[in-house]
Amino acid sequence: MAAGAETFSLREVLVAFTACVSEQREVRVDPYLAGWKGLVRFLNCLGTIFSFISKDAVTKIEIIENYRNSDQREKYLTVQSMVEYELANGLVDLQQRSKHPNSGCRTFLRLHRALHWLQMFLEGLRTGEDNSKTSVICSETYNASLANYHPWIIRKAAGVAFCALPTRNTFLETMNVGTAEEAVTMLGDALPYICEVYKITEELYAQHKLLDLP
């Protein structure tokens, strides 16, 4: 386990996702990115074999952070305001990547798809047997979700990396929220919030026909 693992706590990550949904049922961008940053820290603790994954996630987080630090920062406060602003101003490539290859909408969609995997993976961990293999939970949930959007070479590399994952109980303890049982309870408390964030975003993207953005 690389340095930094001891400072990671899944609690902070999950708290960030619980803060995402506003009273108006909008998804706030800042806590969403904070949640992903925490996940990336955790991923980095699992070893350098996962670097190609965390680098891609960091690139996407930074693209959206840059919008949040730009003159248009208010437009990127929530996913709803981002979609409205970018669509109204022709800032999204709808057919193929050309003028706006890194729009907020297409970049957020990549994280949104990864959130679907995360939701299924955490549920698999939560409900798995004590001695089940994290690598199996990870590859099954990946194949059922994100893999559908990845070329063969990425799927292959991801499959190799998954083999380096520790057993379920060691994995749960690495989350630094107490015993494996306590981590399971925490996952059960937090998962409905992640599901809600996913559901709201999915509905929004479907409504605007943005689910296949190139």
Ligand SMILES: CCCCCCCCCCCCC/C=C/[C@@H](O)[C@H](COP(=O)(O)O)NC(=O)CCCCCCCCCCCCCCC
């Ligand atoms: C626990 C083990 C973690 C395994 C992570 C499973 C997800 C595997 C994703 C593999 C992505 C490989 C990198 C490249 C991806 C890009 O091609 C692809 C498409 O981008 P493009 O349209 O700009 O070209 N990018 C994406 O789909 C975005 C992927 C973002 C993945 C972020 C994954 C972070 C995982 C954090 C795991 C933390 C586990 C926490 C458990 C408590």
